[in-house]
Amino acid sequence: MPEQPAAVENELQAAATADFQANLTGKTAVITGASSGIGRAIAELFLGNGATVIGIQRRDGGIDHPRYSHVAADLASPGSVAHAANHILGHHHVDILVNNAGINIRHGFEEFVLDDWDTVLQVNLRTVAELIQLFGRPMLERGSGTIINMASMLSFFGGFTASAYAASKGAVGQLTKSVANEWAARGVNVNAIAPGFIATEMNTALLADETRERQIRERIPAGRWGRPADIAGAALFLASDASRYLHGVVLPVDGGYLSR
Numbered sequence: 001m002p003e004q005p006a007a008v009e010n011e012l013q014a015a016a017t018a019d020f021q022a023n024l025t026g027k028t029a030v031i032t033g034a035s036s037g038i039g040r041a042i043a044e045l046f047l048g049n050g051a052t053v054i055g056i057q058r059r060d061g062g063i064d065h066p067r068y069s070h071v072a073a074d075l076a077s078p079g080s081v082a083h084a085a086n087h088i089l090g091h092h093h094v095d096i097l098v099n100n101a102g103i104n105i106r107h108g109f110e111e112f113v114l115d116d117w118d119t120v121l122q123v124n125l126r127t128v129a130e131l132i133q134l135f136g137r138p139m140l141e142r143g144s145g146t147i148i149n150m151a152s153m154l155s156f157f158g159g160f161t162a163s164a165y166a167a168s169k170g171a172v173g174q175l176t177k178s179v180a181n182e183w184a185a186r187g188v189n190v191n192a193i194a195p196g197f198i199a200t201e202m203n204t205a206l207l208a209d210e211t212r213e214r215q216i217r218e219r220i221p222a223g224r225w226g227r228p229a230d231i232a233g234a235a236l237f238l239a240s241d242a243s244r245y246l247h248g249v250v251l252p253v254d255g256g257y258l259s260r
Contacts (some may be wrong), residue, residue: 004212006116009092011044013157016099016139016161019204021049022049022237022239022240022242023238023240024046024049024050024051024096024234024239024240025049025050025051026050026246027050027051027052027096027233027239028051028052028053028092028093028094028095028096029043029045029046029051029052029053029054029094029095029098030053030054030055030056030088030094030096030135030236031053031054031055031056031098031100031241032055032056032075032096032099032100032101032127032131033055033056033057033058033075033101033102034053034055034057034062034063034070034100035055035057035058035059035061035102035223036059036200036201037198037200037201037202037228038100038150038195038228038231038232039055039057039100039101040063040228041061041227041228041229041231041232041234042098042100042228042231042232042235043055043062043063043068044063044065045112045152045229045232045233045235045236046096046117046235046236046239047063047065047067047068049118049236051067051096051239052067052068052070052092053065053067053069054069054071054088054092054094055068055100056070056071056073056075056081056084056085056088057070057071057072057073057101058072058073058075059075066069066078066216068188069150070164070207071084071087071088072084075101075122075123075127076119076122076123076127078126078127078130080124081127081130081131082130082134085130085131085134085135086134087219089135089138093138094138094145095145095146095216096145096146096147096148096170096239097132097135097138097145097146097147097148098148098150098235099127099131099132099147099148099150099174100125100169101123101127101148101150101151102123102150102165102169102202103119103120103123103165104105104118104120104164104165104201105120105165106161106162106165106204107161107163108161109161109163112140112164114165115163117163118140118163119162120164120165120168121164121168123169124165124169124172125168125171126177126212127173128149128172130134132147132149132175132179132190134222135147136179136183136207137190139187139188140183140187140188141226142185142187143186143197144187144188145187145188145189146188146189146193146238146239147179147188147189147190147191147194148193148235148238149172149175149191149192149193150167150172150192150193150225151169151172151173151176151178151192151193151195151250152165152166152172152193152194153169153194153195153196153197153254153257153258154166154169155169155172155194155250155251156194156210156252156258157171160161164195169194172192173194173250174193176190176191176192176248177248177250178187180185180211180247180248180249181248183247184247189238189244189246189247190245190247190248191238191246191247191248191249191250191251192249192250192251193231193234193235193238193244193250193251193253194246194250194251194252194253194254195226195230195231195253195254196220196225196226196252196253196254196258197216197220197225197226197245197254197255197257197259198225198226198227198228198230198231198257199225199226199228200228203225203244207225210214213225218260219257219260220256220257221255221256221259222255222256222257223255223258224255225255226249226253226254226255230253230255231253234251234253238251
């Protein structure tokens, strides 16, 4: 085996002995949609691992924790999004952005109301792009930062009566890869999580449909729907130093759904 240059050998040794911990102490994370569901689970896990967390959310209230605060914003309104982001940036050094919030409005495509189409694309894609820009610019100036976007199983396949959602989440996956190509060498990690079928408010109708719920569950090798905590664990990994060499990944957290 050829002899390794000293610098490479030292780097390999450092990597082999590195203490990869999911310790976010001293870091500040911004999470959209942090008041419930997956966003709340991510926020609580980040807090439990030492982070300061700021939620951007539509609803009042949230998590009772000394390191948690929130800013109200309508994520369907560019003006509201920019105001919330600039307010946060004026008071905080933000290390981690989690673009978690999203909406799904269902119609058969031949009847899809285009105003609803625009709303879904606004929240799920335009707002994500805007927040990446606003929080990403200071990260690039510092040469460090983490951005985690929320993709979907519908980033990979089409689904039913969810064409706007599928279009937006397919775009989120490609946006993640594209921005990662530009920012990886500049110290900013950009990745995405693609949740499988998770038992949250967004899937209430599917969970209530006994036939469809059973069909979905039977396809999942893990034998159950996911829980918000399952996604939070993946987000903690992507926010930690353990994932520092991951760039442009769309990580399925789906109980094996895609593999069947």
